[in-house]
Amino acid sequence: MTEKRIRVRFAPSPTGPLHIGGVRTALYNYLFAKHYGGTFILRIEDTDQARYVEGAEEYIMNSLEWAGIKVDEGLREGGPFAPYRQSDRTEIYHHYSDELISRGDAYYAFDTPEELDRLRKESESRGETFNYGCITRMSMCNSLTLTAEEVNARLAANEHYVIRYRMPENEEIGFSDMIRGDMVVNSSTLDDKVLYKSDGMPTYHLANIVDDHLMEISHVIRGEEWLPSLPLHVMLYRSFGWEAPLFAHLPLLLKPTGKGKLSKRDGDKMGFPVFPLYWPYGETATGYREEGYFPEAFVNMLALLGWNPGTEQEIFSMEELIEAFSIDRVGKSGSRFDPEKAKWFNTRYFQMKSDDELVALFMPVVNEKGFKPSPVTLGRMISLVKERAAFVKDLWHETDFFFVAPESYDPEVVRKRWNADSPLQMKELLDVVAGAESFTSENLEKAVKEWIAGSPYNTGTILNLFRLLMVGASRGPHLFDIIELTGRDETLRRLENGIRRLSPSLS
RNA sequence: GGUCCAUUCGUCUAGUGGUUAGGACGUCAGGUUUUCAUCCUGGUAACAGGGGUUCGAUUCCCCUAUGGACUACCA
Numbered sequence: 001m002t003e004k005r006i007r008v009r010f011a012p013s014p015t016g017p018l019h020i021g022g023v024r025t026a027l028y029n030y031l032f033a034k035h036y037g038g039t040f041i042l043r044i045e046d047t048d049q050a051r052y053v054e055g056a057e058e059y060i061m062n063s064l065e066w067a068g069i070k071v072d073e074g075l076r077e078g079g080p081f082a083p084y085r086q087s088d089r090t091e092i093y094h095h096y097s098d099e100l101i102s103r104g105d106a107y108y109a110f111d112t113p114e115e116l117d118r119l120r121k122e123s124e125s126r127g128e129t130f131n132y133g134c135i136t137r138m139s140m141c142n143s144l145t146l147t148a149e150e151v152n153a154r155l156a157a158n159e160h161y162v163i164r165y166r167m168p169e170n171e172e173i174g175f176s177d178m179i180r181g182d183m184v185v186n187s188s189t190l191d192d193k194v195l196y197k198s199d200g201m202p203t204y205h206l207a208n209i210v211d212d213h214l215m216e217i218s219h220v221i222r223g224e225e226w227l228p229s230l231p232l233h234v235m236l237y238r239s240f241g242w243e244a245p246l247f248a249h250l251p252l253l254l255k256p257t258g259k260g261k262l263s264k265r266d267g268d269k270m271g272f273p274v275f276p277l278y279w280p281y282g283e284t285a286t287g288y289r290e291e292g293y294f295p296e297a298f299v300n301m302l303a304l305l306g307w308n309p310g311t312e313q314e315i316f317s318m319e320e321l322i323e324a325f326s327i328d329r330v331g332k333s334g335s336r337f338d339p340e341k342a343k344w345f346n347t348r349y350f351q352m353k354s355d356d357e358l359v360a361l362f363m364p365v366v367n368e369k370g371f372k373p374s375p376v377t378l379g380r381m382i383s384l385v386k387e388r389a390a391f392v393k394d395l396w397h398e399t400d401f402f403f404v405a406p407e408s409y410d411p412e413v414v415r416k417r418w419n420a421d422s423p424l425q426m427k428e429l430l431d432v433v434a435g436a437e438s439f440t441s442e443n444l445e446k447a448v449k450e451w452i453a454g455s456p457y458n459t460g461t462i463l464n465l466f467r468l469l470m471v472g473a474s475r476g477p478h479l480f481d482i483i484e485l486t487g488r489d490e491t492l493r494r495l496e497n498g499i500r501r502l503s504p505s506l507s
Numbered sequence: 508g509g510u511c512c513a514u515u516c517g518u519c520u521a522g523u524g525g526u527u528a529g530g531a532c533g534u535c536a537g538g539u540u541u542u543c544a545u546c547c548u549g550g551u552a553a554c555a556g557g558g559g560u561u562c563g564a565u566u567c568c569c570c571u572a573u574g575g576a577c578u579a580c581c582a
Contacts (some may be wrong), residue, residue, distance in 0.1 A: 194579080260574095261576085304519070386545095
């Protein structure tokens with residue numbers, strides 16, 4: 001297998017934002033190529049003019065870039081087989097459809113869409129499916145049933161036509177898939193697929209085979225939805241006399257719950273993104289990037305959805321994925337997408353980030369809130385709360401009390417902890433804190449605990465109240481660390497304010 | 508309806524003709540912690556069903572069920 005140069009392609013249609021299933025397909029192609037030192041190609045399959053969406057090409061390239069999937073040959077990168085956009089290659093396909101016709105493996109068909117529609121409806125009413133193939137083609141309007149003169153006349157008159165593949169009758173087509181093994185299909189169950197459309201564009205089937213051949217693709221790794229057309233593609237290669245690449249059909253990504261494949265609606269309903277990046281056009285949609293996922297976590301999560309290394313390792317850098325990836329460890333059945341596990345991956349990557357990296361990411365958020373801490377100060381705050389967060393955006397909720405005095409006090413905690421003795425206790429505490437010689441976490445803790453030891457109070461009572469007045473709630477890291485970073489003046493102010501606000505009758 | 512593909516804890520999955528069927532996420536229970544979270548420990552939970560083949564099947568074969576894809580001049 002490694003004799004041949006490994007060349008794979010990711011070939012999306014620019015019909016909208018790429019969804020995470022598509023990113024996974026791209027990722028598997030990329031990992032496979034890089035594992036063997038091969039080439040990863042991005043080819044845009046835009047032969048359907050009607051479904052073309054402005055901005056989709058950009059979106060696809062930006063998504064791959066964000067995910068760290070580097071394209072070797074493609075629209076932006078160029079390459080020896082350019083152009084890499086099918087709409088820029090139309091003349092090429094024409095040549096090959098002509099070749100198929102001259103070989104007798106394809107034919108012109110003049111049937112109108114209305115006529116085909118009528119036949120489909122008719123079949124449907126009998127509970128059948130109309131099949132333009134070996135049993136019906138001879139009763140249709142095409143170059144098999146028309147005389148050569150008629151055909152030439154119609155072509156000369158510029159009449160609309162399509163070119164169909166002439167699927168052989170009753171032939172066992174054997175083919176093989178790297179994930180699913182060997183399969184056999186009888187050609188009589190297949191239809192005469194349109195290869196060339198009346199608008200002068202090839203269909204996916206033709207363009208795909210021609211380009212994969214011309215671009216010297218060695219392995220086609222694509223979604224399972226293409227498995228039913230694999231026999232057709234195999235036949236096409238045979239008709240052209242070309243050696244077919246090896247195929248691998250990836251199982252689909254399924255909804256987290258319920259039936260069917262993952263869709264945009266699931267994301268909306270269950271509150272997780274199904275797209276890598278924000279999609280600003282038409283119906284807008286948020287992306288993993290905007291939700292605060294790290295691209296490394298996103299990629300790691302996708303890689304493990306349908307593939308596993310056969311070991312118990314779960315955290316992989318891109319380099320490790322490249323090293324470990326192999327097609328035969330890709331599963332056969334569809335995988336339900338689990339948003340919880342996606343979060344877990346991000347948590348793991350978040351915890352691996354250095355304080356400095358997190359400062360750089362979090363500083364803009366803090367600035368946005370109107371605060372300008374030094375990087376050192378912010379770094380100390382982050383190091384205190386880091387383990388409690390999974391996303392950069394969580395950090396504000398974990399550090400807000402460093403910047404802002406409590407505006408209210410959690411009623412639940414007040415009810416449970418604040419009683420008639422509390423104001424006096426807090427006043428005494430205030431004096432202790434005010435008298436502390438050096439305002440460090442360690443010293444403060446020592447001073448406060450010594451005072452408590454010599455008083456009738458118990459530690460839990462005092463410290464919980466102290467926290468309540470500092471934070472406004474029962475949350476946050478080590479209390480004395482909070483106090484040190486908050487500073488003497490602000491700490492005393494919060495104590496005074498708290499006593500006054502919680503005991504209006506006593507003040 | 509037809510063609511093809513698939514089926515191990517709730518989820519992602521490992522695994523073998525003879526295993527206490529392993530891990531992770533989730534969940535539950537303890538522990539640590541002055542709070543919350545983290546963290547640690549432990550528990551819960553699976554071979555879709557029925558026939559074969561076999562001394563023995565979760566593993567191999569067949570059938571059924573269920574799920575999925577495709578069935579366009581879309582990809």
